[in-house]
Amino acid sequence: MLMRTDPFRELDRLTQQFFGATGTTTRPAVMPMDAYRSGDEYVVQFDLPGVAPDSIDLDVKRNVLTVKAERRPEFGEDVEVSAAERPRGVFSR
Secondary structure: OOOOOOOOHHHHHHHHHHHOOOEOOOOOEOOOEEEEEEOOEEEEEEOOOOOOHHHOEEEEEOOEEEEEEEEOOOOOOOOOOOOOOOOOEEEEO
């Protein structure tokens, strides 16, 4: 069963604006997705730009798909960052 509406979506957006969009293992950030049915198949697409494929973890338990991914900073340690607006950290859905 696919949940078509998320009653906490606006609360999640406000929380991300207030606390930032950096996800942690205990409090992962949400990743945007599209889900649709095509004949006998369900198709789920996630927006994960900049995420290394080896950091994506898929898990299916009791007909529930869980996707976890992590985006790590790409700049080195001896770098002066002028702007870092892209969300980093752990994402889960």
